[in-house]
Amino acid sequence: MNYLVTVTTALRVLKSNKSRTFLTMLGIVIGIASVIVIISVGAGAQSLIFNQISSVGSNLIGIMPGYSDENGPPASVLGVAVTTLKSDDGLALKKITGVVAVTSYVRGITTVQWQNQKIDATFVGTTTEYPQVEAADTLWGDFFNSTDDKGISRVAVLGFQVWQDLFGDQNPVGESIKIKGENFRVVGVVNKKGVQGFENKDTLIFIPLETTQKILLGISHVSLIRVKVVDDQKVPEVLEQCKQILRERHDITGSKPDDFSARAATQALDVLSQITNALRFFLAGIAAISLLVGGVGIMNIMLIAVNERTKEIGLRKSIGATKNNIQKQFLIEAVILTVIGGLLGVVVGLAFSGLVAIVANYLGYEWQWVVTIPSILLAVGFSGAVGIVFGWYPARQAANLEPIAALRHE
Amino acid sequence: MIKLEKLSKAYETDGVETPVLFGIDLKIDSGEFVAIMGPSGSGKSTLMQILGFLDRPSTGKYFFDGKDTASFSDDELAALRNARLGFIFQSFNLLPRTTVLENVKLPLQYSPTTKEKDKDSLAIEALKSVGLEHRINFLSNQLSGGEKQRVAIARALVLKPKVIFADEPTGNLDSKSGSQVMEILDQLNEQGHTIILVTHESNTARFAKRIISISDGRIVKDERVADRKQYTGELK
Numbered sequence: 001m002n003y004l005v006t007v008t009t010a011l012r013v014l015k016s017n018k019s020r021t022f023l024t025m026l027g028i029v030i031g032i033a034s035v036i037v038i039i040s041v042g043a044g045a046q047s048l049i050f051n052q053i054s055s056v057g058s059n060l061i062g063i064m065p066g067y068s069d070e071n072g073p074p075a076s077v078l079g080v081a082v083t084t085l086k087s088d089d090g091l092a093l094k095k096i097t098g099v100v101a102v103t104s105y106v107r108g109i110t111t112v113q114w115q116n117q118k119i120d121a122t123f124v125g126t127t128t129e130y131p132q133v134e135a136a137d138t139l140w141g142d143f144f145n146s147t148d149d150k151g152i153s154r155v156a157v158l159g160f161q162v163w164q165d166l167f168g169d170q171n172p173v174g175e176s177i178k179i180k181g182e183n184f185r186v187v188g189v190v191n192k193k194g195v196q197g198f199e200n201k202d203t204l205i206f207i208p209l210e211t212t213q214k215i216l217l218g219i220s221h222v223s224l225i226r227v228k229v230v231d232d233q234k235v236p237e238v239l240e241q242c243k244q245i246l247r248e249r250h251d252i253t254g255s256k257p258d259d260f261s262a263r264a265a266t267q268a269l270d271v272l273s274q275i276t277n278a279l280r281f282f283l284a285g286i287a288a289i290s291l292l293v294g295g296v297g298i299m300n301i302m303l304i305a306v307n308e309r310t311k312e313i314g315l316r317k318s319i320g321a322t323k324n325n326i327q328k329q330f331l332i333e334a335v336i337l338t339v340i341g342g343l344l345g346v347v348v349g350l351a352f353s354g355l356v357a358i359v360a361n362y363l364g365y366e367w368q369w370v371v372t373i374p375s376i377l378l379a380v381g382f383s384g385a386v387g388i389v390f391g392w393y394p395a396r397q398a399a400n401l402e403p404i405a406a407l408r409h410e
Numbered sequence: 411m412i413k414l415e416k417l418s419k420a421y422e423t424d425g426v427e428t429p430v431l432f433g434i435d436l437k438i439d440s441g442e443f444v445a446i447m448g449p450s451g452s453g454k455s456t457l458m459q460i461l462g463f464l465d466r467p468s469t470g471k472y473f474f475d476g477k478d479t480a481s482f483s484d485d486e487l488a489a490l491r492n493a494r495l496g497f498i499f500q501s502f503n504l505l506p507r508t509t510v511l512e513n514v515k516l517p518l519q520y521s522p523t524t525k526e527k528d529k530d531s532l533a534i535e536a537l538k539s540v541g542l543e544h545r546i547n548f549l550s551n552q553l554s555g556g557e558k559q560r561v562a563i564a565r566a567l568v569l570k571p572k573v574i575f576a577d578e579p580t581g582n583l584d585s586k587s588g589s590q591v592m593e594i595l596d597q598l599n600e601q602g603h604t605i606i607l608v609t610h611e612s613n614t615a616r617f618a619k620r621i622i623s624i625s626d627g628r629i630v631k632d633e634r635v636a637d638r639k640q641y642t643g644e645l646k
Binding site: 325 | 459464465484485488491492493496497499505506507508517519520521565566
């Protein structure tokens with residue numbers, strides 16, 4: 001039997017009952033569209049996260065106080081204050097070969113005032129090597145130097161946004177501002193950096209580490225040490241040495257766990273990609289369930305069609321159609337139904353995920369509209385498979401009709 | 411060509427057996443024009459369906475072209491129906507919203523020996539022989555009843571079958587188109603096709619050369635037609 005004839009017959013049948021055909025397809029259209037949207041939007045979100053993390057720098061090692069499991073969050077993330085990490089630890093790490101720069105951080109939120117302007121801002125206590133580690137440069141003035149650092153000087157460097165909010169476009173260098181009620185002298189403004197690692201660097205105020213620890217916070221520990229390595233390749237080696245040095249300095253021996261968590265930025269990327277992938281496939285799996293529901297709808301309608309066309313089946317059998325011919329005819333009808341539905345679903349899905357990308361970009365995120373050919377082929381292939389699976393039973397029913405019973409059917 | 415030996419048929423519904431045909435012995439030769447007559451419920455349609463391989467007998471034997479058909483598989487029977495038999499039904503059974511040409515080509519779709527390029531010309535030839543070549547591209551539902559039945563005849567003819575079965579072919583037609591259909595069947599018989607007609611109208615049956623009467627599942631009369639109606643060109 002000629003496939004072309006069968007296909008044109010199937011198309012004619014589907015065309016002759018347009019609204020039913022459309023409604024039957026709708027389940028598949030929605031199913032495939034949601035799978036495409038989830039995969040595409042998921043990939044877009046993933047690329048956004050990756051960009052955020054790698055914008056911080058893939059050659060960075062971060063050290064936080066408190067032990068943590070390789071894949072779990074460090075204790076400090078959970079709000080537990082651990083005080084074992086000191087700024088001297090950071091200085092010690094500087095001696096490792098392959099380390100370019102090391103800086104320590106503490107932070108807090110407070111009110112900042114210049115004349116009558118008041119804003120809430122995050123202040124970061126850090127060292128002179130901050131611009132090197134974070135690749136920051138100044139728009140006005142300079143970053144504070146090591147004399148300021150050691151002398152507990154009351155100097156501050158403003159983030160771009162903080163400067164704009166307090167001073168407008170005016171040069172702030174030399175001006176006196178109040179941070180947590182204490183007077184500070186502005187020595188510089190950091191150039192616009194935007195959002196990196198999910199933090200807007202432009203809303204920060206940078207103050208020498210010791211000044212922050214003693215005057216603003218009254219603590220002696222640090223909450224983060226960042227180590228910049230000469231290149232990506234050296235990162236694992238340096239990471240290992242960092243751990244050894246810190247264990248020695250903290251008198252940790254044998255099998256006792258670390259009291260800090262040292263990780264490379266790339267490691268975080270791996271963990272995140274694992275999480276986002278799992279999430280993506282989980283959601284796509286849920287969307288695939290709607291395809292099964294669509295498939296059941298198709299089976300239902302095909303059964304009705306077999307019943308309605310019993311007479312036609314009888315006629316076809318009386319003029320020589322075999323079981324196989326009839327089965328093929330109905331199966332091809334079901335597959336055409338689902339494949340057309342699948343193609344429509346792909347179009348709808350791509351349009352919708354494109355819209356998401358446009359909106360996200362409009363809102364200022366670096367969002368990519370990710371469309372992969374395999375995912376489209378998979379979607380269409382899967383919808384065809386749905387047609388075969390759910391068309392099989394009705395087609396079998398049609399094929400097994402006795403020609404005479406079918407002819408008598410009214 | 412067709413030989414039945416002690417053929418019986420009983421239907422079973424919900425465990426209750428309803429006998430329809432009892433020990434039918436029958437011989438039909440090539441080129442005959444046979445009418446099977448009987449009131450409704452007599453078993454005449456069942457007999458025709460068994461003869462046309464649309465149904466299988468319960469007991470007894472059916473020889474077609476000298477071969478016992480009991481051993482034929484469903485697919486072999488389908489191939490036989492396709493190549494050797496043609497069917498005409500009371501309710502025409504054309505595919506709706508489909509052109510006359512496509513309807514006539516339908517049996518060719520299941521014919522493995524027919525070449526794709528010959529299909530159109532075969533169908534047009536069959537339509538010419540029923541005088542409908544001017545309706546080729548009409549949709550089946552745009553035709554009158556008589557025309558529909560003639561399309562159905564063309565469809566039965568298209569593979570030049572040995573036997574044409576006609577089950578109450580005039581049942582849904584007015585008398586004029588009815589006789590037109592019977593005249594065509596008569597011509598086909600003249601051309602050598604064996605015609606087996608099932609009817610309960612004696613008027614229609616008198617076109618045949620032989621009438622087999624069935625009552626309560628048994629052949630009660632089998633006779634030659636003396637005053638046979640024939641196409642004379644004078645019929646309405």
